[in-house]
Amino acid sequence: xxxxxxxxxxxxxxxxxxxxxxxxxxxxxxxxxxxxxxxxxxxxxxxxxxxxxxxxxxxxxxxxxxxxxxxxxxxxxxxxxxxxxxxxxxxxxxxxxxxxxxxxxxxxxxxxxxxxxxxxxxxxxxxxxxxxxxxxxxxxxxxxxxxxxxxxxxxxxxxxxxxxxxxxxxxxxxxxxxxxxxxxxxxxxxxxxxxxxxxxxxxxxxxxxxxxxxxxxxxxxxxxxxxxxxxxxxxxxxxxxxxxxxxxxxxxxxxxxxxxxxxxx
Amino acid sequence: xxxxxxxxxxxxxxxxxxxxxxxxxxxxxxxxxxxxxxxxxxxxxxxxxxxxxxxxxxxxxxxxxxxxxxxxxxxxxxxxxxxxxxxxxxxxxxxxxxxxxxxxxxxxxxxxxxxxxxxxxxxxxxxxxxxxxxxxxxxxxxxxxxxxxxxxxxxxxxxxxxxxxxxxxxxxxxxxxxxxxxxxxxxxxxxxxxxxxxxxxxxxxxxxxxxxxxxxxxxxxxxxxxxxxxxxxxxxxxxxxxxxxxxxxxxxxxxxxxxxxxxxxxxxxxxxxxxxxxxxxxxxxxxxxxxxxxxxxxx
Numbered sequence: 001x002x003x004x005x006x007x008x009x010x011x012x013x014x015x016x017x018x019x020x021x022x023x024x025x026x027x028x029x030x031x032x033x034x035x036x037x038x039x040x041x042x043x044x045x046x047x048x049x050x051x052x053x054x055x056x057x058x059x060x061x062x063x064x065x066x067x068x069x070x071x072x073x074x075x076x077x078x079x080x081x082x083x084x085x086x087x088x089x090x091x092x093x094x095x096x097x098x099x100x101x102x103x104x105x106x107x108x109x110x111x112x113x114x115x116x117x118x119x120x121x122x123x124x125x126x127x128x129x130x131x132x133x134x135x136x137x138x139x140x141x142x143x144x145x146x147x148x149x150x151x152x153x154x155x156x157x158x159x160x161x162x163x164x165x166x167x168x169x170x171x172x173x174x175x176x177x178x179x180x181x182x183x184x185x186x187x188x189x190x191x192x193x194x195x196x197x198x199x200x201x202x203x204x205x206x207x208x209x210x211x212x213x214x215x216x217x218x219x220x221x222x223x224x225x226x227x228x229x230x231x232x233x234x235x236x237x238x239x240x241x242x243x244x245x246x247x248x249x250x251x252x253x254x255x256x257x258x259x260x261x262x263x264x265x
Numbered sequence: 266x267x268x269x270x271x272x273x274x275x276x277x278x279x280x281x282x283x284x285x286x287x288x289x290x291x292x293x294x295x296x297x298x299x300x301x302x303x304x305x306x307x308x309x310x311x312x313x314x315x316x317x318x319x320x321x322x323x324x325x326x327x328x329x330x331x332x333x334x335x336x337x338x339x340x341x342x343x344x345x346x347x348x349x350x351x352x353x354x355x356x357x358x359x360x361x362x363x364x365x366x367x368x369x370x371x372x373x374x375x376x377x378x379x380x381x382x383x384x385x386x387x388x389x390x391x392x393x394x395x396x397x398x399x400x401x402x403x404x405x406x407x408x409x410x411x412x413x414x415x416x417x418x419x420x421x422x423x424x425x426x427x428x429x430x431x432x433x434x435x436x437x438x439x440x441x442x443x444x445x446x447x448x449x450x451x452x453x454x455x456x457x458x459x460x461x462x463x464x465x466x467x468x469x470x471x472x473x474x475x476x477x478x479x480x481x482x483x484x485x486x487x488x489x490x491x492x493x494x495x496x497x498x499x500x501x502x503x504x505x506x507x508x509x510x511x512x513x514x515x516x517x518x519x520x521x522x523x524x525x526x527x528x529x530x531x532x533x534x535x536x537x538x539x540x541x542x543x544x545x546x547x548x549x550x551x552x553x554x555x556x557x558x559x560x561x562x563x564x
Contacts, residue, residue, distance in 0.1 A: 058464055076467040088461035092483040092558075101479060105469045156469075 003070060004031035005192060006055070006160055011064035013050055024050050026218040028064070030211060032160075035190045039203040041251065042213030043259070048196045049085075051213075052164050055194060056082050068159060078106045081153035082162045086169060087145040089137040095148050096133035099123055102152045123155040124148075126185055143174035147181070154185065163195040167202065176235065179205060187232055200255070204247045205233060212254045222259060225250055339530050347530035355538075362514060362522065366538050372514040374542070376432075377500045380439025384496060388444045389489060392451025393481070402452070413445035417503040421510055431511035435504070442503040443496035450495070454488025455481060490554035497550050501543045 011028040014021050024047040032038050040048045053059035055066055057076035066073040068080070076082075081102075089098045100120045107116060124130040127147040137145055146166055153161055163182075167175040179202060186193060186206075197203050203210045207227050214222040227247050229238065238244040324341050331340035339347065350357075355367035395402045395409075420441050424434040462484055466476050482489075508517025516539055523531040 056468065058467060076464070077470055078468060080468070082464070082468055084461055084464065086461065088459075088465050090462065090465070090480065090483070092486075102469055105471065105475070 005034040005036075005069060006032040006194075007067040008055070009065050009067065011051070011054060011061045011066060013047070013054060013059070013062050023218045024216055025054075026220050028221055030221065030224075032192060032194065034192055037186055037193045037195070037206055037208045038211060039195045039197055039207040039209075040211045040213060041197055041200070041203045041255070042219065043215055043255065044198065046213045046216045046219040048213055049164060052082075052162055052194065052196050055160070056080050056162050058082075078102070078156035079159045080162055081156040081158035082164060083146070083149045083153045083166045085165045087137070087142075087149040089145055089148055089152075091137050094134050094136055095129060095140070096120060096124070098137070098148055099152045099155050103155045106156045119155060123151040126154060126188075127151045127181060141174075143170050143178060146170065146178060150178075150182070150185075154189070154191075159192065161191045161193045163193065165196050165198065168198070175199075175202070180235070182206065183231075183233065200248060200251045203251060204229075204244060205235065205238065210247075210251060212251065212259075214259050223254055225254075339533070344530040344533050347528070348534045351531055351534050362518070364514065366516070366519070366535060369514060369516045369519045369535075370538060370542055373504050373508060373516045376435050376508075376515065377439055377497075377504050377546075380436040381443050381497060381500045383436075384440045384443035384447060384500075385493060387440075388447025388492065388496070389451050391444075392448045392489070392492070393455055393477075395448065395452040396455025396485070406452075409445065409448060413449070415441075417442040417499070418506050418510070421507055425511075431513060435507045435511050435515075438503055438507045439500045443500045446495035446499065447489070447492040450488045450492030451485060454485030457488070458484045486558045487554075490550070490558060494547065494550045494554065497546050498543065501539075501546055505539060 008028050008030040011025060012023065013025040014023040016022075028051060030038075040051060042048050050059060054061045055073065057073050057080065060074075073080070089095075090101070093101065100116065103111075103116050103120045103123075107119065111119060121130060121133070124133055127150050129144060129147050129151060132140055132144060137148070140148075146169075150166070166182075167178055170178065182193075183206060185191070195203075195206065204227055210225040210227060211221055212223045212225065213219050225247060228243055229241070229247075328340045328342060330336070331338050331343075345352065351366060355365040355370075357365040358368060391405070395405055417438050420438050421434060424437040425431070428434050428437065458481060462480050466480050471479060504515070505517040505520065508515035509521040512518050516535060520532055520535050520539075523529075523535065
């Protein structure tokens with residue numbers, strides 16, 4: 001059997017404050033194939049964002065190891081680009097400069113100046129934001145900001161694209177629009193994607209597999225669901241699709257029957 | 266399938282003469298110009314008239330209070346009379362200390378600019394160090410908190426002892442006055458850089474120099490400029506007092522000299538100039554801040 005592309009091996013994380021220590025994640029094992037779209041879903045506070053940060057290298061795992069192409073992940077890097085929940089664009093730079101900052105840093109040695117410009121524009125085109133390249137983040141809408149955030153991440157040509165609840169702060173219509181864009185980009189580029197979400201429909205629509213987390217503390221992977229839907233997927237056709245409904249039910253059952261969110265006392 | 270036609274007919278009762286439409290006269294170009302200039306003038310007037318009225322009222326009260334015989338301060342009319350030469354010609358230079366107010370202000374401004382520039386450079390550097398390094402903060406912050414409460418003039422004897430000259434001592438006093446707000450505000454600004462921006466820098470693997478230029482300075486700029494703005498105000502406050510003690514050309518000594526010569530009117534004219542220059546300095550820093558920090562407001 002071929003080695004997995006991205007592999008999490010008994011990853012655990014505990015935060016300690018003085019003598020007290022809280023275990024957030026426990027024994028996370030996950031293998032992701034190249035080009036796969038994985039969603040991680042769970043109630044808030046279950047440590048999904050912590051898990052993503054560990055893969056990104058922004059947080060160190062207490063136990064276990066993350067391997068990307070058989071190399072251990074210890075620190076953040078552009079091969080695991082993150083699309084942050086609140087876009088994290090730098091407000092003093094224009095849309096173009098926000099993306100070109102990443103392009104210049106990542107490919108200064110491999111591309112000429114003209115090539116870097118072309119690559120920046122190419123990625124802005126991918127997310128349909130080339131028209132606003134000279135605007136500042138404060139002058140564009142939330143959905144547009146998130147598009148630019150995606151363009152910045154894609155421009156790094158990451159091995160794994162990490163999406164941290166990328167559409168959480170957007171209204172439903174804008175969210176649907178962006179989901180379609182992400183599906184299209186995934187179909188074109190074949191990226192390996194790991195997405196954190198708490199939206200069941202979003203998870204089923206976008207993913208090849210859905211990783212369902214149990215509630216924290218000591219959250220584990222409760223179940224992994226294969227989504228056997230052919231691509232390209234069409235939102236409207238799926239509404240009445242039997243497999244889609246079955247997947248949706250499975251996730252809902254997991255979240256609301258077997259692992260209901262219990263407010264910490 | 267056809268929808269039943271909805272009754273859309275509305276009955277309009279016209280009252281005779283009620284709906285008479287009056288043709289507007291075609292606007293002439295003069296009227297158009299007027300309509301464009303008038304709001305501008307009005308906006309200007311709402312800004313300028315109230316302070317002018319206040320000023321006139323204050324001058325009137327002052328005139329009334331000081332016109333009595335035996336009053337210790339001159340009324341405005343007498344100030345203009347006494348110091349007409351000073352008001353009308355700020356640029357005369359008869360050698361020595363007998364110069365127009367422009368030259369005194371210029372000398373003071375030179376000292377302030379030098380001391381302030383050193384304070385800005387060292388203040389931002391120290392603030393960055395304290396903001397970035399927890400250990401630097403723990404080591405330096407308590408000392409700074411004590412030193413910043415020492416009044417600027419209290420440093421003057423010590424700096425005179427150290428430099429054995431008035432000029433560098435005055436500049437040192439300006440430096441030590443302006444540096445604390447710059448240090449503290451810079452440190453706060455750098456400490457407050459959102460974790461998101463730091464994460465972006467980490468994912469991109471920016472090196473420390475790139476991080477400083479691309480993220481740290483722009484993110485902290487609003488705070489840094491707050492410090493710089495407070496610093497320039499304090500510098501201008503301190504220079505007058507420092508110059509009274511060190512002597513030489515400068516607005517501070519001019520005021521002290523006028524007092525020794527009982528030229529009260531000259532003092533009043535000089536104070537007016539000091540106020541106006543201080544105001545302009547503050548505006549200048551605010552203007553630079555506005556130009557530099559454009560777009561850094563969080564969105």
